[in-house]
Amino acid sequence: PSKKSLDLKQRIPSLFFEQHYPIKEICNILDIKKTLVYQCLSNFRKFGLVYDPNKTGRRTGCPCILQATDTGFIFNLLQSKNCSYLDEVQERLFQACGIHLSTPALLLTFHRLHFSRKCVSGQARERNSLERARFQLKLATLFRQNPQLGARMLMSCDEAAKNNQTSARKYGWSLKGMRCVQRR
Numbered sequence: 001p002s003k004k005s006l007d008l009k010q011r012i013p014s015l016f017f018e019q020h021y022p023i024k025e026i027c028n029i030l031d032i033k034k035t036l037v038y039q040c041l042s043n044f045r046k047f048g049l050v051y052d053p054n055k056t057g058r059r060t061g062c063p064c065i066l067q068a069t070d071t072g073f074i075f076n077l078l079q080s081k082n083c084s085y086l087d088e089v090q091e092r093l094f095q096a097c098g099i100h101l102s103t104p105a106l107l108l109t110f111h112r113l114h115f116s117r118k119c120v121s122g123q124a125r126e127r128n129s130l131e132r133a134r135f136q137l138k139l140a141t142l143f144r145q146n147p148q149l150g151a152r153m154l155m156s157c158d159e160a161a162k163n164n165q166t167s168a169r170k171y172g173w174s175l176k177g178m179r180c181v182q183r184r
Helices: 006-018 023-030 034-047 068-080 086-097 103-112 122-126 129-145
Strands: 115-119 171-175
Touching (some): 086 103
8 A cells, every 4th residue: 555645645635624525526526545544534623634633754763862962962072083993982972961872772873974984094093293293393493503413414203012003093083084094
């Protein structure tokens, strides 16, 4: 059985009450069954609408406990710390808003906010144009203050014991269609 459109159902009361068509003729004109006509007329008498407003648009399951401020908090948290684990987001949500949210509900909230889980690229993680500009400015002021220093006298030290990749997270959250860049 195909679902009939709302505009088709809205013609039934006007045909019956205003133009005084019998139910059989309404069925022939609109090519619908008698039960639909009776149902629409019954709903029109009860609610003033051709459908039951109490039955349409109902969601199944538990009602959502998150308010707009809570989802805004989650959105801002993922924007600022996009490489957070789910339990970290749950903990921060509980500390800030006093709400304990299950993992599936949190994932559903991420989906509703248009976030997706992505790999964090190493190249994007290492690149920071602001830090690079700061370093170049520091070198320029150093060479300006000490003109006897030449570029050949510059020595860089490699921190072999510390590796940024070891503490980095492999996956993060970002808006759909955007790259995931880890922020420090």
